[in-house]
Amino acid sequence: MKLRRSLYTSIAEGALAELIAACATGGVTTAWALYLGLSTSVVALLGALPVTALLVQPATGALSRRLGNRTFALWATALARQCVLPLVFLPFLPLPQRARQAVFMISTVAATALGVAGNNAWSAWMGDLVPGTLRARYFSRRAAACALASALSSLAAGVVLDGGARRGRDGVALAALSLLASLAGALTTVLLRRQHPPRPEVPREEEGPQAPVPGGARRLLVFVTAWSFAVGVAAAFYPLHMVASLRMSFAAVALYGAAVALFRTISAPLVGRALLRVGARAVLVGSALALALSPALWLMAAPGRLWPLAVDAVLSGAASAGLAQATFHLPIALAGPGQRSTLAGALAAAGGVATGISAAAGGALVRVLPAAWSLFGKSLAPFQGVFLIGGVARLVAALLGLRIEEPRRCY
Numbered sequence: 147m148k149l150r151r152s153l154y155t156s157i158a159e160g161a162l163a164e165l166i167a168a169c170a171t172g173g174v175t176t177a178w179a180l181y182l183g184l185s186t187s188v189v190a191l192l193g194a195l196p197v198t199a200l201l202v203q204p205a206t207g208a209l210s211r212r213l214g215n216r217t218f219a220l221w222a223t224a225l226a227r228q229c230v231l232p233l234v235f236l237p238f239l240p241l242p243q244r245a246r247q248a249v250f251m252i253s254t255v256a257a258t259a260l261g262v263a264g265n266n267a268w269s270a271w272m273g274d275l276v277p278g279t280l281r282a283r284y285f286s287r288r289a290a291a292c293a294l295a296s297a298l299s300s301l302a303a304g305v306v307l308d309g310g311a312r313r314g315r316d317g318v319a320l321a322a323l324s325l326l327a328s329l330a331g332a333l334t335t336v337l338l339r340r341q342h343p344p345r346p347e348v349p350r351e352e353e354g355p356q357a358p359v360p361g362g363a364r365r366l367l368v369f370v371t372a373w374s375f376a377v378g379v380a381a382a383f384y385p386l387h388m389v390a391s392l393r394m395s396f397a398a399v400a401l402y403g404a405a406v407a408l409f410r411t412i413s414a415p416l417v418g419r420a421l422l423r424v425g426a427r428a429v430l431v432g433s434a435l436a437l438a439l440s441p442a443l444w445l446m447a448a449p450g451r452l453w454p455l456a457v458d459a460v461l462s463g464a465a466s467a468g469l470a471q472a473t474f475h476l477p478i479a480l481a482g483p484g485q486r487s488t489l490a491g492a493l494a495a496a497g498g499v500a501t502g503i504s505a506a507a508g509g510a511l512v513r514v515l516p517a518a519w520s521l522f523g524k525s526l527a528p529f530q531g532v533f534l535i536g537g538v539a540r541l542v543a544a545l546l547g548l549r550i551e552e553p554r555r556c557y
Contacts, residue, residue: 152275152341157288159337161295162330163227164407168299169327170230173399174320175254176385177307178233181316182247186512189382215271216343222264223338227331229257233324237317262498266490273478275341281478285471286418290411293467297407304400311396363480363489365550370473371496372546373434376539378501379508380441380532387529393449402455409463417468426472426479427552433468434544436461441537445521445530479552504539508532 168174179189209218232253236246276284303323310319388394388402420429440462446454477489515528 148342149275153284155337155340156272157291159334159341160288160292162334162337164292164296165299165330166227166230166327166334168296168303168400169323169330170257172300172403173385173396174303174307174323176389176399177316177396178250178320179386180389181237181320182250183243184247186386186509188247188251189386189509214343215267215274216341219264219267219271220335220338222260222267224331224335226257226260226264227334228328229253229260230324230327230331234321234328237321262494266494269474269477269490271343275343281475283418285474286414286421289417289467289471290414293407293410293414293463297404297411300400300403300407301397302400304395304397304403307396307400363477363492365546366476366480367492367496369430369543369547369550370493371500372543373540374497374500375504376536376543378504379511379539380529380536381501382505383508383512383529383532384444387444387527387533391449391527391529392447392452394452398452402459405456405459406463406466409460410467411463413464413467414471417471420468421471421475425552426475427547427550429468430472430476430550431544431547433465433472434540434547436465437469438537438540438544440465441533441540444533445526476550476552508536511535 176189178184213221230253232249236249239246241249306319306323307316310316385399388399389396394402417429440458443454443458443461477493480489511532512528515531521534
């Protein structure tokens, strides 16, 4: 009964976490950037924020081992989800524009760093909590619930942003979304506390202060690094391209995100069955190859011709569900209970560094690319050049995924 309660509570917590994400990341981050007058280069750097995982990982890894994954995940996640609180007051404070920009950047960096650290500990905690025979089915159901919550929350956030823009109250709309994210964050902390530890936690020093990364996980580490680089080079520019180049409203941007989330929901149970039949490596490589095709659809989109984005929503939704579940299960399969926290930290750090480097490179590319250029006679925007480069890099990363070894099944 205690395990069942914890698992159902985790699903509710995950759905609320998607509400927080809808109110504080993605299109809302783009709206904040436009509202505060941030440059394109700074917007690119927003996509590099996971690099902060490298800065906090040594300290947070030690704390996670000392306090236990559950305790550390509770504290880090609770603090991360309250970093939006200063943004509630930001539009109303008589501060210079530079100061407002600084408050926004500091809050966003802190939320990302703490969120990454908390998620690493949460993954290790859940890996111990959920029995191996239930993992694929349970996490596919949880992913489906989270995707549905993401779709509804993103659409509602987009409507709020558009309503604020029409009335000239952009700041009020952004502050309201930040307040909702803070309240939802407080509720998720309560739900996290209701989830029990898998067993009486012991000091992690007994497992070794620095459990080595398993040899079989090194190829997964290479894939995560390459994939993070490929995604990071253009990730920050997709919402900006939709608003600035394709002239889409925030509600339309949210509708695209909702469609992606919907197809993630539909695909999650299918992915769970695929994991059982063909294994996580096959799901990971297939999903990565599908996502490598996504930038090509963005090259076809133009103002008044948005149907390629509808196709991309189907493709990206299904493939991202597969990639997310595969990258969750593979570290559990490749590492023992005493190594999962170390491996999760190594993956987060490597992915963060790669994302930071590629996002900085993407920002530099956007500055040097001509305002108008063409490919095979088709006129394209500067952002689309970065999308093309990212697509090629995704293909290379997917091929690297073929080298991952999956020695055993634990789901």
